[in-house]
Amino acid sequence: MARNRLEVMTQVAARFGDAARLPLGPKTLYFFNSPEHAKHVLADNPANFHKGIGLVHARKALGDGLLTSEGELWKSQRRTMQPVFQAKRINLQLNAVADEAELLTARLRGHIGHGSVDVRKMMTELTLGVLGRTLLAADLSEFASMGDDFEAVQNQAMFEMMSLNAVPGWLPLPHQLRFRQARRSLEQVVARLRADRLDHPRAVGDDVVSRLIEATKEEPDRAVALTRMRDELVTLLLAGHETTASTLSWAFYLIDRHPEIRRRLHEEAVSVLGGGPLSLADMHSLTYTTRVIEEVMRLYPPVWILPRLAQEADEIGGYRVPAGADVLICPYTLHRHPGHWDRPDDFDPDRFEPGRSAGRARYAYIPFGAGPRFCVGNNLGMMEATIVLATVARDLRLTAVSGYRAQPEPMLTLRIRGGLPMTVHPAG
Secondary structure (H helix, E strand, C coil), X not given: CCCCHHHHHHHHHXXXXXXXXXXXXXXXXXXXXXXXXXXXXXXXXHHHEEECCXXXXXXXXXXXXXXXXXXXXXXXXXXXXXXXXXXXXXXXXXXXXXXXXXXXXXXXXXXXXXXXXXHHHHHHHHHHHHHHHHHHCCCHHHCCCHHHHHHHHHHHHHHHHHHCCCCCCCCCCHHHHHHHHHHHHHXXXXXXXXXXXXXXXXXXXXXHXXXXXXXXXXXXXXXXXXXXXXXXXXXXXXXXXXXXXXXXXXXXXXXXXXXXXXXXXXXXXXXXXXXXXXXXXXXXXXXXXXXXXXXXXXXXXXXXXXXXXXXXXXXXXXXXXCCXXXXXXCHHHHCCCCCCCCCCCCCCHHHHCHHHHCCCXXXXXXXXXXXXXXXXXXXXXXXXHHHHHHHHHHHEEEEECCCCCCCEXXXXXXXXXXXXXXXXXXXX
């Protein structure tokens, strides 16, 4: 599990089927891999399945944000955040996303004929910029180290997950020292965002920072209020930018390997985005681009595993699990289940055409999770990925450097290991 988590999950699914009990040191993991199992754990009986192995341990790194909290705290946080993510408000952010996509395309165009560029890094910068404009009403470009800080936080969270918090946090290990510095840096970002919003208030509910200030204003201890804001913002920024950045990185890599898909993507982008400001109708016309994004998230779901902890004994698909059981639902293996997907390892966006999707089990595809903890940012993530992919494909062609093969790295998200070096060419 420590060396190759995806390979373990893939082999377990292939060898033992849809349900398996896995010993892992002092723990036993209960692995379930069918749509019915996912439905039961995530949607039918979610109150019995709290966040489990890994995410509990990641709390030391991430705090009690929306990703790791439970119970009444989670419900309160969800109520605070939900209005900012309503579809009507997200649709109003269309031009901001389109502007960021055009700026990205211009930056990429500047690399034509000048060697390779790390596309994963550029996607990270893009998605942080989008989140700043759409959710925080803030320019995050001045915080130059933020991408590296989130890298350190994610590395620490994964370390805590795999070590089960067995390593004391005070040990001066290199990654723990980097994490401490990153936390201090991110705390300074949160303090500055809060101070700036207090100096320049907006309508309450218009952005995440305003809502968090309102939600914590009755807290008498300023340090506690800042900690809560830090946990929420760090979780929001990490989950929000990293998931979309990973999806776009995988998209550009896979498109380069499939020329016919790249051609169709380019033709649709030219037709729909040919001129004038982008409208909501234009975005809804990017049907093939949307299918490409959906297929990318099938093969490389940004949230590749959903760990849960059974509060009481339960039965999942006829299998008994005891109270305290660590239950794993793995979208990576579920999305490649040969019983629910034809040619599951092929990159085929047309499998999401309405005719081919008819009859597919509802929970065979869960890139945003399911049930009450369905990803609150799904609308913004899909809008952003679709617009960015179409805008770049309209003007440019990205090609992986000779001999490069992307390797998945299953961290909190399923990102490309070590970056994505690509060269930039005019489209056509």
